[in-house]
Amino acid sequence: MRTADSDVAVPPAHPTHRLAAGALAVGVVGAGTALAVGAFRTRDSAEPLPPTTRTLLTADLPLHLARRATYGLTPTLLADIVATGPSEWLEQQLDPGRVDDSVIDGLLAAYPLLTHDAAQLQRLLGDAADRRLAGEQLVEATLARQIWSKRQLFEVMVDFWSNHFNVTTPLGPTYATKPVEDATVIRRHALGRFEDLLLADAQSPAMLIHLGNADSRGDDPNENYGRELLELHTVGVDGGYTEDDVRDSALTLTGWSVGQDGKFAFDPAGHYVGRVQVLSWSAPNDRAEDGQAVGADYLRYLARHEQTALHLSRKLAVRFVSDEPPAALVKRLAATFLAHDTQVVPWLRELFSSPEFAAATGQKVRRPLEDIVASVRALGIGPPKASDTSGIAALVGRAGGLGQAPLGAAPPTGYPDVAAAWLSSSSVLGRWNVHRLLTAGGFTGLVYPGLRALTRTAEPRTNGELVDRIAELLTGQRFRAEHRAALLEFLVTTEDAEYDEAALLGQLPDLTALVFDSPYHLLR
Amino acid sequence: MSADALPFAEAPASSADALTAAVERIDAEQVAAREQWSHGFTRRKFLAGAGMVAAAALGSQLVTTRYAYAVPGTGSRRALVVVFLRGGFDGLAAVVPSGDPAYAAARPDIGVPDRLLLPLDRGFGLHPALSPLHRYWQAKQLAVVHAVGGPNISRSHFQAQDQVERGVDAGDARTGWLERALATAGPGTTFRATAEGISVPQSLAGAAGAISLRGVDSVALYRRSERVIAALERLYTGLDLLAAEQVPVALRLLAEATDLQAQAYTPGAVYPAGNFAAAMSDVARLITSGTGLRVATVDVGGWDLHTNAGAVDAGDMTDQLTDLGQTLAAFAEDLGPTLRDVTVVTMSEFGRRVAQNGSGGTDHGHGNAMLVLGGRVAGGRMFGRWPGLAESALVEGDLAGINDYRDVLYELAQGHLGVGPVDSVFPGLSHSPLGLMRVG
Numbered sequence: 003m004r005t006a007d008s009d010v011a012v013p014p015a016h017p018t019h020r021l022a023a024g025a026l027a028v029g030v031v032g033a034g035t036a037l038a039v040g041a042f043r044t045r046d047s048a049e050p051l052p053p054t055t056r057t058l059l060t061a062d063l064p065l066h067l068a069r070r071a072t073y074g075l076t077p078t079l080l081a082d083i084v085a086t087g088p089s090e091w092l093e094q095q096l097d098p099g100r101v102d103d104s105v106i107d108g109l110l111a112a113y114p115l116l117t118h119d120a121a122q123l124q125r126l127l128g129d130a131a132d133r134r135l136a137g138e139q140l141v142e143a144t145l146a147r148q149i150w151s152k153r154q155l156f157e158v159m160v161d162f163w164s165n166h167f168n169v170t171t172p173l174g175p176t177y178a179t180k181p182v183e184d185a186t187v188i189r190r191h192a193l194g195r196f197e198d199l200l201l202a203d204a205q206s207p208a209m210l211i212h213l214g215n216a217d218s219r220g221d222d223p224n225e226n227y228g229r230e231l232l233e234l235h236t237v238g239v240d241g242g243y244t245e246d247d248v249r250d251s252a253l254t255l256t257g258w259s260v261g262q263d264g265k266f267a268f269d270p271a272g273h274y275v276g277r278v279q280v281l282s283w284s285a286p287n288d289r290a291e292d293g294q295a296v297g298a299d300y301l302r303y304l305a306r307h308e309q310t311a312l313h314l315s316r317k318l319a320v321r322f323v324s325d326e327p328p329a330a331l332v333k334r335l336a337a338t339f340l341a342h343d344t345q346v347v348p349w350l351r352e353l354f355s356s357p358e359f360a361a362a363t364g365q366k367v368r369r370p371l372e373d374i375v376a377s378v379r380a381l382g383i384g385p386p387k388a389s390d391t392s393g394i395a396a397l398v399g400r401a402g403g404l405g406q407a408p409l410g411a412a413p414p415t416g417y418p419d420v421a422a423a424w425l426s427s428s429s430v431l432g433r434w435n436v437h438r439l440l441t442a443g444g445f446t447g448l449v450y451p452g453l454r455a456l457t458r459t460a461e462p463r464t465n466g467e468l469v470d471r472i473a474e475l476l477t478g479q480r481f482r483a484e485h486r487a488a489l490l491e492f493l494v495t496t497e498d499a500e501y502d503e504a505a506l507l508g509q510l511p512d513l514t515a516l517v518f519d520s521p522y523h524l525l526r
Numbered sequence: 527m528s529a530d531a532l533p534f535a536e537a538p539a540s541s542a543d544a545l546t547a548a549v550e551r552i553d554a555e556q557v558a559a560r561e562q563w564s565h566g567f568t569r570r571k572f573l574a575g576a577g578m579v580a581a582a583a584l585g586s587q588l589v590t591t592r593y594a595y596a597v598p599g600t601g602s603r604r605a606l607v608v609v610f611l612r613g614g615f616d617g618l619a620a621v622v623p624s625g626d627p628a629y630a631a632a633r634p635d636i637g638v639p640d641r642l643l644l645p646l647d648r649g650f651g652l653h654p655a656l657s658p659l660h661r662y663w664q665a666k667q668l669a670v671v672h673a674v675g676g677p678n679i680s681r682s683h684f685q686a687q688d689q690v691e692r693g694v695d696a697g698d699a700r701t702g703w704l705e706r707a708l709a710t711a712g713p714g715t716t717f718r719a720t721a722e723g724i725s726v727p728q729s730l731a732g733a734a735g736a737i738s739l740r741g742v743d744s745v746a747l748y749r750r751s752e753r754v755i756a757a758l759e760r761l762y763t764g765l766d767l768l769a770a771e772q773v774p775v776a777l778r779l780l781a782e783a784t785d786l787q788a789q790a791y792t793p794g795a796v797y798p799a800g801n802f803a804a805a806m807s808d809v810a811r812l813i814t815s816g817t818g819l820r821v822a823t824v825d826v827g828g829w830d831l832h833t834n835a836g837a838v839d840a841g842d843m844t845d846q847l848t849d850l851g852q853t854l855a856a857f858a859e860d861l862g863p864t865l866r867d868v869t870v871v872t873m874s875e876f877g878r879r880v881a882q883n884g885s886g887g888t889d890h891g892h893g894n895a896m897l898v899l900g901g902r903v904a905g906g907r908m909f910g911r912w913p914g915l916a917e918s919a920l921v922e923g924d925l926a927g928i929n930d931y932r933d934v935l936y937e938l939a940q941g942h943l944g945v946g947p948v949d950s951v952f953p954g955l956s957h958s959p960l961g962l963m964r965v966g
Contacts, residue, residue, distance in 0.1 A: 058765070058767070213832075214832045214833045214883075214885050214887070217833070217884055217885045218883075218884055218885070219884045221884075222883060222884030223883065223884055224832055224833070224883045224884050224885045224887070224889065225883070225889045225890075226832040226889060229681070229682075229889075229890070233682050233685075239680070239682050239684075239685050245681065245922050248681070367768070367769050403724075404724060405723075405724035405725060412612075412827055413612070413613070413683055413684070413830075414683070415683065415684045421768055421769060422731070422768065423725060424725065425768060425769055425771070425772045426721070426724065426725045426726045426736075426737075426738035426772060427737045427738050427739065427772055427775045427776040427779045428723075428724050428725075428737075428738040428739045428740055428744075428745070428776075429724055429725065429738070429772070430772050430773060430775075430776040431745065431746070431747060431776050431779075431780060432724070434747055434748075434758075435746070435747065435748050438747075438748040438749050439748065442749070484760065484763070484764075485760070485761055487760070488756075488757050488760035488761050489757065491753075491756070491757065491760070492753050492754070492756070492757040494753070511749075512749060512751075512754060515749075516754070516757050516758070516761065519758060519761065520761045521761065521762065521765060521767060521769060521770065524769050525767075525769065
């Protein structure tokens with residue numbers, strides 16, 4: 003294997019980690035997805051890399067998939083993708099039931115409140131001083147799954163939909179209903195049909211409470227949900243609706259409420275009666291008891307609206323391709339979305355097999371939460387015992403400090419997914435500090451393999467090799483010459499100097515932190 | 527709706543060759559688009575906004591020049607503090623048209639009774655939770671502009687915030703209004719444009735030299751050493767990346783914040799608890815420490831009170847206003863005589879509907895109130911025209927926003943930054959002077 007800045011052939015850090023010779027211009031056809039392998043250099047090519055976003059990261063299909071379809075490399079992920087074959091690996095990820103996730107199953111024992119329904123949570127926590135506990139357990143479990151679940155693409159899509167249908171967590175009013183929503187709405191439908199997801203979300207007590215529809219009545223509507231349904235959840239702010247549409251959107255869903263048991267309840271007495279029209283949908287809506295059916299018809303209309311398809315497709319492309327995704331890709335994704343009954347899996351296949359995806363190496367910046375999760379994964383840090391999850395709680399706190407606690411976005415828009423929203427001096431310093439805490443073992447309870455184990459895996463003979471191997475292990479690639487030189491200079495050594503573990507071990511926390519600080523980790 | 531109804535630009539590539547060709551073409555297009563964007567715009571603004579330090583950072587060397595506390599030739603200590611009330615501030619809860627039967631009828635549960643209002647002029651009264659500000663009104667250092675809005679302001683949070691922070695009616699201007707105001711005001715110090723918070727708001731978009739921080743005392747790099755700093759500089763040298771632009775800014779901030787942390791500091795007033803107060807206290811510290819701060823932005827969330835806003839004596843609205851009033855008053859007291867050089871303005875993306883909704887809250891509306899507090903503010907006065915709350919005067923159930931928020935902001939920018947013509951800050955605005963700032 004060669005990299006851009008070195009002609010020195012070295013044993014691959016990831017043993018089987020190269021595509022078949024001649025992979026250039028050969029599509030890898032798997033169970034359903036033809037990935038654009040031809041777009042990537044083989045691992046033997048050694049052309050110089052100019053320092054732009056486009057090419058600072060190595061364009062390599064398994065690596066690109068790992069950076070985009072997962073929360074980041076682990077010490078074994080890249081080898082897994084290569085051994086399985088990128089297409090087959092992707093198919094497994096699209097069918098997460100096929101992927102063993104026993105590690106997470108064990109860890110969830112730490113979060114017993116997540117197995118309860120809303121009525122049970124109301125009984126357990128209704129009088130508790132801190133009712134946020136259920137929400138806090140959900141937030142920690144969410145982060146733990148992002149780090150340690152093997153069903154990585156599923157977790158990425160759970161995050162995508164949780165953010166799309168944002169219910170700020172933890173928050174008092176939804177303490178008993180949000181955990182239920184996570185399990186029975188978001189996770190159930192994350193890779194299913196959008197129409198089912200939308201209908202389930204519209205009947206989700208957490209959403210109905212959070213955006214005020216639960217007490218929106220025909221004679222006195224609260225239009226918050228009716229508006230965000232159009233603006234955020236379906237057709238988008240440029241979807242062509244008017245203020246009258248917003249009003250009728252809210253009126254159509256009056257009576258969609260929450261019962262004493264914390265479950266969805268339709269209350270005909272609260273339902274507006276009279277003709278309603280939103281965009282090109284309308285209904286006579288002349289009997290209160292029809293209100294649930296009328297609302298469901300309205301939601302199905304929205305789920306399949308062309309503007310919804312375009313709005314969601316653009317958002318998907320922003321997640322997986324670039325902050326300004328090509329319009330042609332968005333249109334194709336929208337067409338796929340509609341042609342496949344709003345199913346998510348064919349939509350993702352279209353995305354991952356697109357040339358636009360293949361062309362997008364390194365065009366995304368990791369958001370703060372993604373940065374933290376990717377750092378933990380890259381270091382090979384293992385989950386704590388269920389009896390002490392304080393380390394996970396501490397990581398949640400750090401993510402919050404960087405403005406991106408899991409599920410914690412305050413506005414109904416959720417967290418933005420473009421770099422410009424996340425790049426600032428305090429964000430830069432904050433990320434660097436988390437890297438330093440992580441590489442110094444600063445989170446109790448988490449199982450650190452130790453940085454020494456990292457270097458042993460890498461088996462360096464010289465300090466130059468040490469730097470290369472650590473860069474490869476943590477970021478999947480070597481650094482350009484000037485950046486490699488920066489790390490060697492930090493170690494006050496030269497590339498040819500014999501590696502002396504005893505002399506350098508004390509510097510490894512700072513060395514690995516610098517690798518995470520670098521643009522090779524910041525970009526994905 | 528079928529898939530066929532969508533306009534297809536191209537059919538999906540089917541063969542590997544076609545994929546490769548498509549990738550190359552898309553790649554070239556993306557690079558071209560980025561070039562146009564970064565060099566034609568961001569880059570130029572970056573240079574214009576941050577001066578030589580930024581220019582040096584773009585070259586082969588990354589420079590963390592020490593800041594100058596006063597910029598030769600300008601020497602102004604005037605500062606504008608923009609407090610953005612996120613979520614849609616209810617101007618009709620804060621500043622109430624007393625004795626208006628339409629108001630009382632529209633807000634039977636959440637309206638403020640006349641007898642509890644603190645008197646302003648022209649028949650308006652202040653919510654009692656804002657009582658700490660009343661003495662600044664009486665001292666003629668607090669003004670209110672009511673029925674503020676702008677053309678085509680959305681009722682969507684994010685769209686409306688984007689509109690008012692960019693300060694443009696329409697079009698695709700990507701810079702924020704504060705960035706444009708600063709650009710015409712010329713270069714300055716590291717702290718020249720300071721955002722309190724983890725991120726930089728849209729109003730400063732394009733100002734690559736703007737810093738963000740959550741209090742100067744929190745600026746730190748763990749296990750900092752000269753070798754680590756040198757490595758970080760080299761890892762980000764010579765990269766044409768948006769992500770790389772913040773690195774020299776962060777390193778400059780780190781160096782200078784360390785100096786400030788070494789200076790003993792005690793606030794000149796007692797602030798309430800909470801994030802907003804902490805941010806304002808820090809802004810006061812940066813101003814009085816002579817860092818050259820010219821613009822600060824502070825965000826306050828929690829205003830999107832669709833549900834249970836509460837009656838006047840207790841509840842979410844009262845809590846929010848109490849925090850706002852106590853904090854702004856503490857800030858003014860903290861600055862002491864320096865308040866002469868400083869103005870604070872509050873703004874939001876939109877106001878709330880006049881009538882309360884079915885949940886004891888208010889939905890998204892339009893016309894709003896802005897508070898303007900400072901030593902040179904022509905205070906003790908209500909500014910702007912008042913359309914009233916009569917049914918016929920409302921716009922889709924909302925207070926009409928007949929006074930343009932940009933007129934307010936432009937006068938404040940003029941008074942503090944000495945900016946150029948209106949068009950350089952608010953393109954297309956036909957400025958109607960309000961006279962918010964006293965001359966001198």
